[in-house]
Amino acid sequence: MLETATMAETAAERGGGYPEPLFILAPPRSFTSIVCGILGQHPQCYGLPELNLFLGDTLGEVWGGFAGFMKSFGRDGLLRTFAQLHDGAQNEDTIARAQQWIISRSDWPIRKVFDHIQEQVGPKILVEKSPSTLFRAEFLERALRTFPEANYLHLIRHPRGTAASVLSLRAAHEEIARVANVPMLDPERVWRISHELSVTLTEPLPVGQSMRLKGEALLSHLDVYLPQICEWLGIRSDAEAIEAMMHPENSPYACEGPPNAPRGNDPNFLENPTIDPERLARIKEPSLVGELSWRPGENFDPRTVKLARQLGYS
Amino acid sequence: MSKIITEDRFRVIASEGLGRVSNATAHSMAWFRGQLYIGTSCGNVSGSADTPRIMRFHADSGEWETVYESPLVPVNKRSHAPDRQLVKHVKGIDLDRYQQRRGVSTDVIPRDAGFRSMCLFQGRSDPEPALYVSSMSRYGGQILRTLDGESFEPVGEPGLGNPDIYSFRGLTVLGDRLFTSPAGTTTDEWLDRNLAPEMRVYVTDDPVKGTWEIASEEGFGDPANMAIYALCTAHGMVYGGTANPERGMQIWRTRAEGKPPFVWEPVVMDGAGAFNHNLAVSAMCEFKGDLYIGGGITGLGYDTVHDIGPASAEVIRIHPDKSWDLIAGRMRFTPDGLKVPLSLLGPGLGDFYNSVVWALGVHDGAIYLGTHQWESFRSIEIDAPEIVGGYQLWASEDGENWELVIDDGHGNPAELGIRTLASTPLGLFVGTHNHKRLLQMIGRRKQAKMDFNGGFEVLLGK
Structure with a gap:
């Protein structure tokens, strides 16, 4: 094991720190739920649902922030987290108590909220993956400002694959389609803007603080990439740790929540959080060339192609 | 005690292009018959005053002697076809008008723009080791040969039969064979100094006969490879590095056994995990049993034709078993494992403006690395109060711990790059590239102050 393998423990021992x-940066439908679920099951990590904490400076701003997003399903991750951590269970009562807890602390800065979660969890690496962090530059800037020493994993997925997944989700969930089927949320545009933002703001970080990884490569070769992620984070990469990561379904957040907070993660993941190695091994990267199914007669914008090639797609 | 030559032990032995300031680059160097030879080049030859030369250094007197000059030839359509990369960098500037103001003749111009590569080789028809030199020419690059260092004769046809080939790079010897690859394309409409019409390696055991055989499949079998960008021998094999705008540089190698074309095997793909930001292999060199490779995007870190970049240079090294290390660059996950930059230096060796590693060389137990650093262009672009930047020379005794030997173009921000390094019994020679001419063209509009020298320099460290 590398010298860095005990980084997490050492940090925890250092003056109670x-x-x-670890923040996973990616737009929606980029394998973030399954990846967060996998990493979060490492014995030295704790996977969180989508907290959307960077939408505001205080818990109150987050709670009421970003138009209908938080009110529709953006709050579920926070509610489920506090229900689980405060009461050890997620049901309608504990969710209701979590909501009261949040409302009565609306002036808490988000760092304080996060620190509170950390105290509840203990000396484990918190793994968080809210796609909303890339909704606006100010959100990612807030993340980088609030957690200047955190590790950032920029998770990428081919723009055609991402778009297909977005469209499939919208087709299956009317409430999402109602909000999202607008030109501004064209899947190609969201992909490009989100990844441009992530590349631009994480590129200047010190060597190794931000890492980039293709979701397709990771999921189709978990045996190759999971040990590398462990090595990067300075945590165990032994067989026991890797085996634990192969079971994201063991997370308390890897299922549908109670009726008053059912989501907090990708609906498909909540429905089926178990890893199917054979299915994952079949993941292939589509092509940048060719007509877009959702905009007949059009191809990818040259800016999208340029960025996608930079990220390793062809 | 460190073997690395420190900056105070380098002295300038040639400056201002040795009397021709438009000769911006000391492009190639070789130690031949006990003397140093350099091949100069001019980015935009317009008349006899720009004529590139092959020059010889007399160490005892410190004087330089011209041993070969490009002949002058009548101007034709190709003579001033625009450089398709440069045109986009300097859009808005009328290059022809600039030339007219310099009062240059437009009837005849030097046939060659410079001399790109040099190598000692004894072919079947050579009675003794000869110096082979490849030229850059809009009329088809040629390979020259000299036995005595004074008489240079072309061997083979321009472009080895394809007059659209601008030059040949990486003259490389393995055993009794000489390898090279086409570099650059010249047409009536445009010039590309790097990407060639043929993406092949050529080989011969008798260059005097002018017969070269195809040594590799086109683009090593990948149509996205736009050029074989560098050649080098290491581990008893020939390594070839490509430029690939879609997926990034590739590195292939062959033992060159049997008759050509040879069997090549892939060593590193996909820009070593940096994809097309490692657009091309720009320099290679064997050191202490490993092959060191510089990658990046040539020029100002931005490929205008393929719209790639901006990006900064990276360095990797390859072991004989094909495993590789990241020496400087962005830390990353790869199919070959986690790659941490062993030097702890990020892209550009920590300097964003180091767009490419342009030269690698070994001297007296240390490896040296020369960069192309384009911050001076940025200084003008942003109206900085002072023009800053210039090449960097780095060195390492173990390939992992690198120290900056010379910074900021040795005091001249127009000295953008180190183009060539030569280890000799006299010491380490460093040949530079000076971009004052282009900086002036861009800076004129902004009244930028440019009181520094133009023309290449040669430094000698010992």
């Missing part, structure tokens, strides 16, 4: 969190 905790290890730095």
Whole structure:
């Protein structure tokens, strides 16, 4: 094991400090739920649902922020987290108590909220993956400002694959389609803007603080990439740790929540959080060339192609 | 005690292009018959005053002697076809008008723009080791040969039969064979100094006969490879590095056994995990049993034709078993494992403006690395109060711990790059590239102050 393998423990021992969190940066439908679920099951990590904490400076701003997003399903992750951590269970009562807890602390800065979660969890690396962090530059800037020492994993997925997944989700969930089927949320545009933002703001970080990884490569070769992620984070990469990561379904957040907070993660993941190695091994990267199914007669914008090639797609 | 030559032990032995300031680059160097030879080049030859030369250094007197000059030839359509990369970098500037103001003759111009590569080789028809030199020419690059260092004769046809080939790079010897690859394309409409019409390696055991055989499949079998960008021998094999705008540089190698074309095997793909930001292999060199490779995007870190970049240079090294290390660059996950930059230096060796590693060389137990650093262009673009930047020379005794030997173009921000390095019994020679001419063209509009020298320099460290 590398010298860094005990980084998490060492940090925890140092004056009561905790290890730095890991934030997964990606737009919606980029394998973030399954990846967060996998990493979060490492014995030295704790996977969180989508907290959307970077939408505001305080818990109150987050709670009421970003138009209908938080009110529709953006709050579920926070509610489920506090229900689980405060009461050890997620049901309608504990969710209701979590809501009261949140409302009565609306002036808490988000760092304080996060620190509170960390204290509840203990000396484990918190793994968080809210796609909303890339909704606006100010959200990612807030993340980088609030957690200047955190690790950032920029998770990418081919723009055609991402778009197909977005469209499929919208087709299956009317309430999502109602909000999302607008030109501004064209899947190609969201992909490009989100990844441009992530590349631009994480590129200047010190060597190794931000890492980039293709979701397709990771999921189709978990045996190759999971040990590398462990090595990067300075946590165990032994067989026991890797085996634990192969079971994201063991997370308390890897299922549908109670009726008053059912989501907090991708609906498909909540429905079926178990890894199917054979299915994952079949993941292939589509092509940048060719007509877009959702905009007949059109191809990818040259800016999208340029960025996708930079990220390793062809 | 460190073997690395420190900056105070380098002295300038040639400056201002040795009397021709438009000769911006000391492009190639070789130690031949106990003397140093350099091949100069001019980015935009317009008349006899720009004529590139092959020059010889007399160490005892410190003087330089011209041993070969490009002949002058009548101007034709190709003579001033625009450089398709440069045109986009300097859009808005009328290059022809600039030339007229310099009062240059437009009837005849030098046939060659410079001399790109040099190598000692003894072919079947050579009675003794000869110096082979490849030229860059809009009329088809040629390979020259000299036995005595004074008489240079072309061997083979321009472009080895394809007059659209601008040059040949990486003259490389393995055993009794000489390898090279086409570099650049010249047409009536445009010039590309790097990407060639043929993406092949050529080989011969008798260059005097002018017969070269195809040594590799086109683009090593990948149509996205736009050029074989560098050649080098290491581990008893020939390594070839490509430029690939879609997926990034590739590195292939062959033992060159049997008759050509040879069997090549892939060593590193996909820009070593940096994809097309490692657009091309720009320099290679064997050191202490490993092959060191510089990658990046040539020029100002941005490929205008394929719209790639901006990006900064990276360095990797390859072991004989094909495994590889990241020496400087962005830390990353790869199919070959986690790659941490062993030097702890990020892209550009920590300097964003180091767009490419342009030269690698070994001297007296240390490896040296020369960069192309384009911050001076940025200084003008942003109206900085002072023009800053210039090449960097780095060195390492173990390939992992690198120290900056010379910074900021040795005091001249127009000295953008180190183009060539030569280890000799006299010491380490460093040949530079000076971009004052282009900086002036861009800076004129902004009244930028440019009181520094133009023309290449040669430094000698010992």
